[in-house]
Amino acid sequence: MTKQSRLIFRNKIFFRLWMAQSGSSLGDWFNHVALAATTLSLTQSPTAMGLVLLCRDLPQVTLSFLAGPLLDRFSKRLMMYISDLVRALVAIVFIWAALEQQMWAFYTGSVLMGIASSVFGPARNATIPGVVAEKDITEANSWTVATSGVLSVVGAAFGGLVSTVVQPAIAFAVNAFSYIWSAAWILITKWKEVTREQDKEESSSYFAELREGFTLLKENRIIMALICTSVAFAIMSGPYFVMIPVLGDLIYNLGGIGIGLLYVADGLAFILSASLVGRVVGNNVTSAHRWYGWGFVIQAAFFVAFAFSTNVWAGMIFIFLSQLGAGILLTLGMTILQMTVSPEVRGRIFAIDHTVDTGVKQLSLLISGPAISLLGSPIVGMIVGVIGGFAGISWWYVSNRERKNVSQTSEPYQI
CATH class of the missing domain: 1.20.1250.20 (MFS general substrate transporter like domains)
Incomplete structure (x- = not known):
């Protein structure tokens, strides 16, 4: 087992x-x-x-x-x-x-x-x-x-x-x-929940609590960095969803079979990435932060290779490796955020994260089709590569700086 x-x-x-x-x-x-x-x-x-x-x-x-x-x-x-x-x-x-x-x-x-x-x-x-x-x-x-x-x-x-x-x-x-x-x-499932205690004398309004969530977001650099890198990840998702049918059908000339094979490679990558993160990272804080950055680099580098691929077998290999990085990002991004945010404000922070992720993905999807038609898959792939690489490097910088700052103070650091 x-x-x-x-x-x-x-x-x-x-x-x-x-x-x-x-x-x-x-x-x-x-x-x-x-x-x-x-x-x-x-x-x-x-x-x-x-x-x-x-x-x-x-x-x-x-x-x-x-x-x-x-x-x-x-x-x-x-x-x-x-x-x-x-x-x-x-x-x-x-x-x-x-x-x-x-x-x-x-x-x-x-x-x-x-x-x-x-x-x-x-x-x-x-x-x-x-x-x-x-x-x-x-x-x-x-x-x-x-x-x-x-x-x-x-x-x-x-x-x-x-x-x-x-x-x-x-x-x-x-x-x-x-x-x-x-x-x-x-x-049929019951568990102890932490909800915001409402003081009868000093009960905060709905809008005050809403502002409090955004205030925490601005004050905590790790949370802000996670949200910002989520924006980068969401931007990268648009070209991915558009490029799979474009390459599978128009470049590889395999129609639905080509598209299906690429999605199979995608699904297998997520399965393997979950096992990889569990074995390599575990509950090690430093590894979680380091591999979150590597997730962007891996996803970006192999997506560029995928954008340049001309046959389905190369495309499957490159999309598999790219989505391996995406799986690392999804697993560790959620883990770091869950362990950084205090229970009393998790609902607000995760709601903001969900809004940003969904909104940017929709905008990216809207832009990606015309961009690929105008510039071609290779150019759009390189743009995605630059965005992903920048996100990974920026995360490493912010994460390392924050952990060094915390180590010099008496304040505890959550993940």
């Missing part, structure tokens, strides 16, 4: 949260594929498909940070449970919409889905440090990233198969069940 599997079996709360997220994440892939297929079938318009995706993602950009004070003031468990129930109801409406060909329901339902999702992600990320021991946080995040890699391969494949061979309504039914599955696991 590996070290990672031992965490699942020795921590019942984490196991149940992992079961909840795994089920809902698998259903999400069915939703992604079925939503795209149904929209294109009903409208024959890529613009309409983009609008549906915008309806789903825009609330996460605009509302996540506003939910931060609520996550710190109220039960995160309750917020996740309500979020799952809302998303399950929307997925059930999608079944009806697919059968009755009601396009308006997909637009409005996607907005509601986005609103509910804007709460679930930050709430879960803020919960993990409270349910696992500090020495196990890296391992817990490694499990999450590895599971994400597996589900990205399995969910996309089976979601596409069900939507194409059977019908999208069945895929939406699977999605609805996945949220009910998640809600059920959360309902």
